Amino acid sequence: MDFTERVRRIEPSATVAISNKASELGSEGVDVVDLSVGDIVDFDTPENIKTAAKEALDAGHTGYTPSSGIPALKRAIVDKLHDGGLDQYGTDNVMVTPGGKQGLFEVFQTLAEEGDEVVLLDPAWVSYEAMAKVVGADITRVDTAKYDFALEPAVDDLAAAVSEDTDYLVVNSPGNPHGAVYSDEALAGVRDVAVENHITVFSDEIYKEITYDGVESTSLGTLDGMRDRTITFNGFSKAYAMTGWRLGYYAAPEEVVDQAGKIHGHSVTCAVNFVQHAGVEALENTDDAVEEMRRAFQQRRDMLVDLFAEYGTEVPTPEGAFYLMVPVWDDDVAWAEEAIEKAHVATVPGSAFGTSGWVRLAYANSEDRLREGVQRLAEHDLL
Numbered sequence: 292m293d294f295t296e297r298v299r300r301i302e303p304s305a306t307v308a309i310s311n312k313a314s315e316l317g318s319e320g321v322d323v324v325d326l327s328v329g330d331i332v333d334f335d336t337p338e339n340i341k342t343a344a345k346e347a348l349d350a351g352h353t354g355y356t357p358s359s360g361i362p363a364l365k366r367a368i369v370d371k372l373h374d375g376g377l378d379q380y381g382t383d384n385v386m387v388t389p390g391g392k393q394g395l396f397e398v399f400q401t402l403a404e405e406g407d408e409v410v411l412l413d414p415a416w417v418s419y420e421a422m423a424k425v426v427g428a429d430i431t432r433v434d435t436a437k438y439d440f441a442l443e444p445a446v447d448d449l450a451a452a453v454s455e456d457t458d459y460l461v462v463n464s465p466g467n468p469h470g471a472v473y474s475d476e477a478l479a480g481v482r483d484v485a486v487e488n489h490i491t492v493f494s495d496e497i498y499k500e501i502t503y504d505g506v507e508s509t510s511l512g513t514l515d516g517m518r519d520r521t522i523t524f525n526g527f528s529k530a531y532a533m534t535g536w537r538l539g540y541y542a543a544p545e546e547v548v549d550q551a552g553k554i555h556g557h558s559v560t561c562a563v564n565f566v567q568h569a570g571v572e573a574l575e576n577t578d579d580a581v582e583e584m585r586r587a588f589q590q591r592r593d594m595l596v597d598l599f600a601e602y603g604t605e606v607p608t609p610e611g612a613f614y615l616m617v618p619v620w621d622d623d624v625a626w627a628e629e630a631i632e633k634a635h636v637a638t639v640p641g642s643a644f645g646t647s648g649w650v651r652l653a654y655a656n657s658e659d660r661l662r663e664g665v666q667r668l669a670e671h672d673l674l
């Protein structure tokens with residue numbers, strides 16, 4: 292077979308590759324502490340959401356839905372967006388997608404093309420790079436690791452990196468893999484850069500509900516100047532422990548939704564019917580369960596930051612999401628290989644996210660397993 296240039300430009304997901312390695316060792320009987328995946332390991336989808344899905348199935352909601360989503364879900368999404376201050380969006384601005392990832396993919400396909408310039412704030416989630424490469428865009432990377440992942444000090448670097456030729460910037464706050472929540476000052480700086488250089492911003496807010504210590508994550512599209520130049524992405528995977536259900540959405544100016552709707556309609560048709568009904572329940576009646584998970588993640592974060600400090604490793608304290616970046620050897624890939632092979636702890640090398648010298652550790656796992664993982668790393672002189 293002859294493979295296309297666009298598929299040859301990308302690599303398989305590094306996070307999936309590592310978790311496959313962890314499963315392989317697991318199937319050989321090795322007890323692997325898998326801190327590599329962005330899945331929520333020890334929380335199940337809240338019961339009311341599961342019940343809503345079962346009821347929707349029993350009620351016969353099994354056929355295709357309107358391509359952009361069922362009206363009830365789009366209305367609930369619009370209410371949610373309005374609660375967060377994004378009052379520019381109505382139901383015609385919303386596209387319901389099978390997972391947030393599909394939404395990002397569709398919008399990259401719709402807006403970016405060969406030779407366009409896409410700016411990523413490193414370390415950046417692995418799939419942005421792949422999505423940009425598939426369309427043949429050029430990627431410019433701005434490093435935030437040197438500021439312990441804070442964006443405010445990196446705004447000058449961002450301003451220096453962009454030009455009138457820059458087309459798109461991806462912002463992810465709270466962010467994967469670093470867990471930073473960008474301050475309002477930093478977002479205002481991004482706004483100034485975007486407006487001055489006519490840049491469209493993709494704001495990935497999939498971890499918006501998961502923040503700590505009372506910190507709130509502001510939606511970029513609420514800022515003056517950003518209302519029409521921001522596309523807001525979100526999904527149900529993280530806040531509601533629904534990773535396997537595949538449900539997400541984006542909100543954008545109507546012309547973007549109309550054009551991207553062609554890709555959506557000709558590829559996935561629509562998100563799963565009964566899952567969309569469950570999505571309405573998630574948005575409307577699940578605040579307590581979300582809060583319970585958020586609190587548990589905060590406790591784990593605190594426990595981990597302290598535990599690393601006890602072993603002499605200072606880690607930047609994340610304010611959101613459920614990831615932590617740990618400084619390791621310059622050759623983070625070699626470190627991660629040693630960690631999985633000797634300590635049987637799976638992590639993701641930072642270089643997969645554009646930042647070497649660090650690894651990402653996901654802490655959506657039980658406290659016992661997390662403690663066990665860190666202890667094993669220490670025992671094998673990896674801290």
Ligand SMILES: Cc1ncc(COP(=O)(O)O)c(C=O)c1O
Nearest residue numbers: 329390391392416467526528539
């Ligand atoms: C930053 C970020 N955006 C988007 C997604 C996509 O999530 P999903 O497709 O499960 O909605 C993920 C998943 O890991 C993520 O980490």
